Amino acid sequence: MHTPASQDVDVCTYGATEARQVVDAAIAAGLHAVAITDHNTAGWCDAMAEAARGTPLVVLPGVELSTAEGHLLAIWEEGTPAQFIEDVLVELGILRADHGDLHKALRTGFAETARSIAARGGLAIAAHAEREKGLLRIPVADHVNQTMLDPAIAAVEIVDIAEAEKIRVRLDGKRDLAVVRSSDTTAPGASVHVLHGVGNRRTWIKASRPDLRGLRHAMADPSLRIRLVEPAVPEHTVIKSVTVTGGFLDGQQFEFSGDLNCLLGGTGAGKSLLIELVRFALDQQTDANDFPQVRKEVESRLKYALTSGSTVEVVLTRGHARCIVRRAYFEDGSTRPEFVGDTEHLAGLSGRIAITGFSQSEVIEYARTPVGRMALIDAALDLTEFRETDVVTRLNDNGRLISGLESKIVQAKQKLHAFPDVEKRLAELSDLFDGETVKMQAKWSSEKALFDTLVGIPELKVVAGTSGGDKFRGSAAVAGNYDLYERAQATYTILNEAIDAANAQLSQVLLAVNKELATIRQEWLDRYQKFDRQLAEAVSRIDADNKGLAALRTRLIELQTEKAKLDAQRTQLNEEFLPNLTTAKAYREELISELLDARKARRRRREDRIKALNKLMGGIVRIKMLPQNDDSAYLTDLTAIAKGSRLRSPVLQQICEKSTPVKLVRSFLAGDVDGVCAATGVEHKHIETLFEHVTEKGTIEDFLLLQTLDLHDGLSVEFRKHSNDGYVPIERLAHGQKCTAILIVALADGNDPLIIDQPEDALHAPWIEEYLVAKLRDLRGSRQYIFATRSPGLVVSADAEMIITLTSDATNGVVEATGSLERHDLNVLALYHLEGGPVPFKRRTVKLALSMS
Structure with a gap:
């Protein structure tokens, strides 16, 4: 920036006559640092430094030199006295009497002057490069390019921001040259120096402090540390600090x-x-x-x-x-x-x-x-919306239900194996007695199975964890909280009294219910015994010749009672177990469909994420979803279930490779051995052995759990060292290459x-x-x-x-x-x-x- 020390500044229109006014204007403009670069003079540098003392503003002293080729900024470290800069001017050829003279120019050009400045600890920047007396106005293009490549030129100052890209293209990768902008204390659209122009054009640099050391560091790596437009406020999560105690x-x-x-x-x-x-x-x-x-x-x-x-x-x-x-x-x-x-x-x-x-x-x-x-x-990725855990929980509950029903069905069918024999023997005995007598006896026998079980209901109680009130007895840890202790204790007392009252009432009701049930059962027994005596008298009259009908009648009663139980078992099998099993299997298919849909949606989301990652990784690492899943967990669990069946590992491995857990268990529930054989190529006897083993060993629930296995989506990660190389799967990479691939994914991810x-x-x-x-x-x-x-x-x-x-x-x-x-x-x-x-x-x-x- 220019101050009234420059000859081309009109003090009347500049807007300030004292250094403190300039410092205040810079701070008000939101600047952290300014460089004082008046034409061929350091006249205001000390005054500006003194005026900034005690303020947050960093003042870098300097000068704008008129070289033989154009204007060059020279900036020194904070605290450098103006006397030092004036001595440098004399060494460069500008006599003290000529300091501040706009028309005095050095004999040396940009590069040579910049090297002299660097040798004296300063930083050289080509001023307003695209404007009058700027570096880019030199007609010999090759000379301009060579000057910009000279390491003594730390940066190029521009007015028009579009020039930055032109300079980058011009250098063609030969140097990452810093490009900066500054106001030159000129207002927008004007060329005269005025105080309200301070900060009109500015440069953002990344440094722990905006002194010359920070400026040098930024210009040494401008692509990371210099911006010509204000950086946006970061929207990513930032850990600002960590404090440890202990x-x-x-x-x-x-x-x-x-x-x-x-x-x-x-x-x-x-x-x-x-x-x-x-x-x-x-x-x-x-x-x-x-x-x-x-x-x-x-x-x-x-x-x-x-x-x-x-x-x-x-x-x-x-x-x-x-x-x-x-x-x-x-x-x-x-x-x-x-x-x-x-x-x-x-x-x-x-x-x-x-x-x-x-x-x-x-x-x-x-x-x-x-x-x-x-x-x-x-x-x-947010994968919580797919609710797989909830579906798996319901499938596990369903599996326990199906397993229990299958066991009950097997037991019922085993009992019903005796049904034809019981019917046959009952028919043979029935011929010896009067038909109506046999029918009546059968009815009493069926009721006997019902009323025999009419026994007392065991003790019932309301149970609740109410011991919490004991914790609030005694004095409070904090004296001021004693009132809360009393309220908590009183609340627990109300609950305990309500529970005691409920249990007392339940006990009375239970006593009356059990007494009534016992009375009902006894009355039925009395009626049955009366019928039994009448039937015994009738049999005695019929068996006048002592043919043993009384003993046969006892057997008849036993067979009728057994048939009544089998009839009840068959009714339960046909009207409860089998329909419930059908319903449970149908519901299981709905759950399986829900689970598979969730996993397909999860896979699609992963595929979308992988596409985005591949774009971010620039072709160094390539990730692909494989069509096949990792079935290692499937084989492990199936092997554990088949233990003791004498099925060999190759057979189990073939089942896993050619079928999915969902389809295998579905075939088991449908009893479809042939379907599994057709899909896997495994012999009929092996599949039959597997299914029978699951049923006989009572591992149906474990077998059904196979359907909930999350067979991990297959993932291919490939790496290539150079753009003209082929991709190599991560499994075949050397140790260091594997880690490099993973880190590249991590850097690109989120x-x-x-x-x-x-x-x-x-x-x-x-x-x-x-x-x-x-x-x-x-x-x-x-x-x-x-x-x-x-x-x-x-x-x-x-x-x-x-x-x-x-x-x-x-x-x-x-x-x-x-x-x-x-x-x-x-x-x-x-x-x-x-x-x-x-x-x-x-x-x-x-x-x-x-x-x-």
Whole structure:
């Protein structure tokens, strides 16, 4: 910006006569830093620095030089005295008497002057490049291009934002040159310098502080750190801070950037522990079912590094929403996370705040196992709407019902095997007696089976867990809450009295009911005995010759009673068991159809997710859904059910390969042995053996459970190193390639925070740069990354915005420093942790520099 120190500023129209007015205007415009670059003079630099003292504004002193070819900005570090800059002007050839003279120009051009500025600690930027006296106005195009390639030119300043793309095309990848905009203290549409033009054009840079060191760092990597339009407010979830109370990291608070964060430190300093604490607090730890060994190692680490009662507090944001999550650790069972704040915009349908996390070596497990690879696909999907668990629960209940009915039907049919014989013997005996007598005897026999069971109903009681009132007897833990104790105790008393009254009334009713039932049964027995005596007298009269009709009558009664029971059993079989079984089977088919529809919908959603992922991965990794499912669980369960049937493994394997659990069980319920044989090619006797074994061993319920098996969707993950290579299935990849493929999927998957403990493990160094670093640079601004790492590529090449270094003694880990690489202390620590310090880094640089020439 220009001040009244420039000759082309009209003090009358500029709008300010004092430095403080300029400082206030810059702050009011929302600027964090300004560079004072008046024409060939540093006249107002000291005054501006003094006026900004105690304000948030950073003032960088400088000058706009008139070179032999055009205007060049020269900027120095905050606090550099104007005297130093004036001395530089003299050295460059502008005498003190000529300072501020617009018409005095250097003998040197852009590049040579820029090198002189750089040699004196300054930063050179080609001013208003496309306007009058700008670099791009030089008529010799090749000379312009060579000048822009000179490393002493740190950046090119433009007025029209469209020029940025033209410069990029012009350089054709030979240099990633920073392009900046600034107001030159001119109002929109005007060319005169006026105070209200401050901030009219501005540049956003990413740095921990907008001083010259931060500016240099940004211009060294402009694609990540310089923007000509205001960056949008991030809409992705960001972990802002983590605070630990108790244990190894007691009292430590960690502040994170919304972009790339790297944790550095020696072994045992707490890097991995911090990763696990974040996952613990958010209840997003390694799945113990999928990766039991990794989870065991994590639990061991937490147990060692945390004391019982230690707490972790995580602050998260998403846009303008803010939420705090707290969780306490206890070895015998930790509390659930406690949420405070705007959880509606941060927590998903599961009630948890989603992150994607990998513990140390967990990436390897994801790469190695099919279930892990599918978990990556499902990570960004909401699959709760398919309600598979609810359908499976209903199917399990239905399976128990069918199994029970099948057992009852088998038992009933076994009993009914005796029915023809009973009928035959009963017909033979009936011929010896009067027909009406036999019919009447049969009726009394059928009633006997009914009234014999009319016995007393056992004791009934209302039962409720009402001992809670005892807890409120005695004094209150908090004296002020004694009134609540009394109310709770009184409430429980009311409940207990109501239960006692209900039980007393139930007892009286039950006594009367049992007495009445006993009376009814006795009256029936009296009537039956009367009929029996009459029948006995009639038989005595008939059997005057002592032919033994009395004994035959006793047998007749026994057979009639047995037939009455069999008739009841047949009625129950035909009117209850078989219809209920038919209904249960039909309902089961409805449930199976619902389950299959849900799984098909889930598969379609996975396929859509895979299409999106494939686009994001740029052809490096390719994922496909396979037409066949993983039937390993099917074979395992079928083998367990067939144990003892003497069916051999090849037969069971053939059944699994050629049929699905749904179809196999459906055929079993329909008794369709032939259908299974036709579908699988297995011999009739083997299928018959299997079905009979299930029925005889009483494992129908287990067999039906096969239909609920979730045969994992088959997934193909393929990787190719270069665009002209073919894809290789992940199963055939080397260890490091597998991990690289998984990390590429993770980087492309969603916008939730990605937290990885040592992502570089098992990766070949060039792949870190070629795949991970390149991807991280492409995806910046859309997601937060937190890595515990030792990789220079991830920290330096990927340009970590927040570096946290940790150190420790025997008992505690502490934060050593935080910031980014432009800060001197962080640069020194990063050099130590990543390269072993200056000496080994210099040795490697010297010995490997030959390859750079």
